[in-house]
Amino acid sequence: MTARDLVARLDLRGLLPTRTDYDLRPRTFRADLAAGITVGVVALPLALAFGISSGVGPAAGLVTAVIAGVVAAVFGGSNVQVSGPTGAMAVVLAPIVARHGLGSVALVTVGAGLIVLTLGILRLGRVVTYLPWPVVEGFTLGIAAIIFLQQIPHALAVAAQAGHNTFVTALVAIADAVREPDAATLWTLGIVAAVVAIMVLLPRISRGLPASLVAVTVVTVAAELAGAPAPRIDQLPSALPVPHLPGITPDAVRDVFGAMIAIAALAAIESLLSARVAATMPTDRGGTGPYEPDRELVGQGLASVASGMFGGMPATGAIARTAVNVRSGGRTRLAAVVHSLVVLGVIYLATGPVSRIPLAALAGVLMVTSFRMVHAATVRAVLTSTRSDAATFVVTAIITVAFDLIEAVQIGLLVAAFLTLRHIARASSVHRDPLPGLASPGDEHIALYRLEGAMFFGASGRILDEVTRASRRDDVRVVILRLSQVRLVDATGANALAELITELEQRGVTVLVKGVQDRHRTLLVNVGALQRLRHESHLFTTLDAAITHARSHVDREARPAPGDPRHATA
Structure with missing residues (x-):
């Protein structure tokens, strides 16, 4: 919090009584008087x-x-x-x-x-x-x-x-x-x-x-x-x-x-x-x-x-x-x-x-x-909403009775946070999609992965493992990471992405990244994830451009180099 923010917070204007708090017109006054007497009797x-x-x-x-x-x-x-x-x-x-x-x-x-x-x-x-x-x-x-x-x-x-x-x-x-x-x-x-x-x-x-x-x-x-x-x-x-x-x-x-x-x-x-x-x-x-x-x-x-x-x-x-x-x-x-x-x-x-x-x-x-x-x-609505919410409700109620009210709120918040994070982690996934359009020679060496949900500490490790295992299994030379459907990225997720790019590049797999959202770009740059790419041109805004680049890369690798025996017989 900056000094300016602190001064703004300490400004007491808006926290003090004003004339508009009351309406002393006869009709309103009588209504308030009657209501106040009623509440006083109840209280x-x-x-x-x-x-x-x-x-x-x-x-x-x-x-x-x-x-x-x-x-x-x-x-x-x-x-x-x-x-x-x-x-x-x-x-x-x-x-x-x-x-x-x-x-x-x-x-x-x-x-x-x-x-x-x-x-x-x-x-x-x-x-x-x-x-x-x-x-x-x-x-x-x-x-x-x-x-x-x-x-x-x-x-x-x-x-x-x-x-x-x-x-x-x-x-x-x-x-x-x-x-x-x-x-x-x-x-x-x-x-x-x-x-x-x-x-x-x-x-x-x-x-x-x-x-x-x-x-x-x-x-x-x-x-x-x-x-x-x-x-x-x-x-x-x-x-x-x-x-x-x-x-x-x-x-x-x-x-x-x-x-x-x-x-x-x-x-x-x-x-x-x-x-x-x-x-x-x-x-x-x-x-x-x-x-x-x-x-x-x-x-x-x-x-x-x-x-x-x-x-x-x-x-x-x-x-x-x-x-x-x-x-x-x-x-x-x-x-x-x-x-x-x-x-x-x-x-x-x-x-x-x-x-x-x-x-x-x-x-x-x-x-x-x-x-x-x-x-x-209300109780029925909570219990029939989701299992996570029902569990949070029951745990909070039991701890309130058995132990302490403030502990109940704290533990209830922890349970709710844990179950919510687990739900978000399960909703976060990675899918290997087929390349759109007509197939081209060498497409079997290109892997297109679509990341969805949140790249955060609760899900990034699992997503990293899935991409790594799949790319090792197949003869993959280029990996396209499609990030346009990632809604949330935290420091752990950005670091996991950096580690994934590093591991793939060290194995000789070229990594192309498509669809980085502006709100995530600063974090990915600060953590160093995008800098791990082999070349700055490996960052794309459209899928077509990324696939075209991947096919040209595979094609260059498949073409014999000068001096190669295959080049002489070609």
């Missing part, structure tokens, strides 16, 4: 649930929805994106809290936010386009499975054992509940079942009602009236905490730097994917408008920094809440700001009733949410 139980699921606590979930929601809405790159705590972030954060303690969350959150902010300033927002679809869907399926498994201890009123894999923890919780069932277990199971039933059935009756909030409200009232022995949320803040910077020391940063990278990677990926999906959502106006990926990273980075300073958790764009915003008529960033203000109102006005919500009720909400994250049609 409340999710914020509480994700805060608990992450191990940080319900208060952190509420703070994140308020602080990060506002900051991301103002500085982000999408008109309709709603940000806050998400299931994926809760899944990544939980083992970090278990390993480094609750005190590390603020530092990790601020540090990850600064990394995401830097990615946005450096204009790296388009990186999400390099993620293969099977990796994204496998990642999503794995996250959904983890979210569901994380709720099993709450659904059974069993304390989750820290330090274990989520799947193992769920199995242990089930075994404990079966071995020692009690009244609390029966109550929590009933609460989960009631929440699931309401969330599934209520949308069929009325889509205008927030099913998750109605379900949580109904079971909370019922549990209070019945005096159910089910664990509750308990303490919640009645005001926002005072912002402060976490303790930043070299040793502390060194301890959690890996966690910062993991959180930053997830925040960037999930937010950009959510914004990209939101940009394609249909509305009665035709669409939600384009999104700016670099500005989105800036907004999400600032949101996590602010959230960490107020005691919240890392934030990302939330596709579920964003979809609710779009369906509810949200048009500008004002809707996301209103959503945060609704949650803020709960903190100042309703923490008493909210603190009595059973944990099992939130577990039921997240269980339903986990199922809704996965679409059967």
Whole structure:
């Protein structure tokens, strides 16, 4: 990257809020206000649930929805994106809290936010386009499975054992509940079942009602009236905490730097994917408008920094809440700001009733949410696409559940890259074609090879061997390499071509090259492939010219030289 490129990347124009971000005309204002209230009502139980699921606590979930929601809405790159705590972030954060303690969350959150902010300033927002679809869907399926498994201890009123894999923890919780069932277990199971039933059935009756909030409200009232022995949320803040910077020391940063990278990677990926999906959502106006990926990273980075300073958790764009915003008529960033203000109102006005919500009720909400994250049609489409994509999807999902989310993305990318390269290598081939037109004497000494596909490190060796073996087998004196159908050449492929030309020429076989594309010529010259030809006239643009030259060459070799006995008798 040149100094000029770096200065261009660091130009902050286009990454800052503008007046066009909002439309305050009465009709648009009312639509944003209504959509924001709707999303705020939907986000409340999710914020509480994700805060608990992450191990940080319900208060952190509420703070994140308020602080990060506002900051991301103002500085982000999408008109309709709603940000806050998400299931994926809760899944990544939980083992970090278990390993480094609750005190590390603020530092990790601020540090990850600064990394995401830097990615946005450096204009790296388009990186999400390099993620293969099977990796994204496998990642999503794995996250959904983890979210569901994380709720099993709450659904059974069993304390989750820290330090274990989520799947193992769920199995242990089930075994404990079966071995020692009690009244609390029966109550929590009933609460989960009631929440699931309401969330599934209520949308069929009325889509205008927030099913998750109605379900949580109904079971909370019922549990209070019945005096159910089910664990509750308990303490919640009645005001926002005072912002402060976490303790930043070299040793502390060194301890959690890996966690910062993991959180930053997830925040960037999930937010950009959510914004990209939101940009394609249909509305009665035709669409939600384009999104700016670099500005989105800036907004999400600032949101996590602010959230960490107020005691919240890392934030990302939330596709579920964003979809609710779009369906509810949200048009500008004002809707996301209103959503945060609704949650803020709960903190100042309703923490008493909210603190009595059973944990099992939130577990039921997240269980339903986990199922809704996965679409059967999408899974079926990936599994029936190609074997390579299906394998990538399955491997990513399994590793997400069994090991680590960031490792799952990395390994998924490696698997996808390997399978894609193998596919490209198999599609790259070399064919020996007959010479076009009428046959001439000596044509049997001319070999025309047509190279197709890609001359790259995954295929060049095989192509080199095929041409070498074939030319050794036959009495070949001239080889024509037809390169017009080669779509890609890398340094390894160019070097392999140079080695092929050298070997053939050393055996006395003349090599003619036809159809070098302009985009490949510089590389072939730099590597020295074209310089290996016996003469610069052995490079052709048309096949007819190459064949004519090859026939004349064979004819000259077949004609006796002066002084040869054959010349005297001729």
